[in-house]
Amino acid sequence: MAPKDKHSSPTDQLAETGQEFYRRGWALGTSGNFSVLLARKPMRLCITSAGNEKAALDDTNFLEIDDDAEILHGFGKPSDETLLHLSIYRLRPKARCVLFSHSISGTILSDAFYVDGAVRIKGYEVLKGLSGVDTHEHTEVIPIVENSQDRLALSHVIENVLLENKSIHGIFLRRYGLYTWAETVEQARRQVEIFEFLFEILERTRSKR
Numbered sequence: 001m002a003p004k005d006k007h008s009s010p011t012d013q014l015a016e017t018g019q020e021f022y023r024r025g026w027a028l029g030t031s032g033n034f035s036v037l038l039a040r041k042p043m044r045l046c047i048t049s050a051g052n053e054k055a056a057l058d059d060t061n062f063l064e065i066d067d068d069a070e071i072l073h074g075f076g077k078p079s080d081e082t083l084l085h086l087s088i089y090r091l092r093p094k095a096r097c098v099l100f101s102h103s104i105s106g107t108i109l110s111d112a113f114y115v116d117g118a119v120r121i122k123g124y125e126v127l128k129g130l131s132g133v134d135t136h137e138h139t140e141v142i143p144i145v146e147n148s149q150d151r152l153a154l155s156h157v158i159e160n161v162l163l164e165n166k167s168i169h170g171i172f173l174r175r176y177g178l179y180t181w182a183e184t185v186e187q188a189r190r191q192v193e194i195f196e197f198l199f200e201i202l203e204r205t206r207s208k209r
Contacts, residue, residue, distance in 0.1 A: 019057060024103075049078060091159055096184060097184060099185075100177055100180075142171065145158065145174065
């Protein structure tokens, strides 16, 4: 499915993203959460509300919130991972979109490589699809952190990972999924596509050993 016009509304872009991720098996059921930064000072986000099927997102399934995760516009409950989105925006000044996906391959890898602290991928031409990467020799590091229902504590862990890893494009939550961010929805979607392609390659390669 081709992305909508770049001038379409944030809710349209995120709704389409949810539908596409559902179709590709990256955000089944009510899983997955997506946001767009509307303003940085003061911080304002458009983010998915909790408990909605990603296959049927529309503009009623989004909330506008502030930097305290308080609802400014819309109805419902913010995504449980709202604090994680806020942490990413605070520590990545260029980020204006945060997407979460959890494919089968990504979920397996986030557990299998947990003891190593990260998934490391090198040598694939498609790595050049990640923002700022210009060679297949680049080594992409995707840190893995333990998932927790204490989202405040988890947001602090995410902040520490971002501070310690200046050039990463994503973070895994163990046995859960991947957070990716970029300057636009289109760029963030492309990065998820690149990552998911690489995760499937890595998982298939591991299964043959």
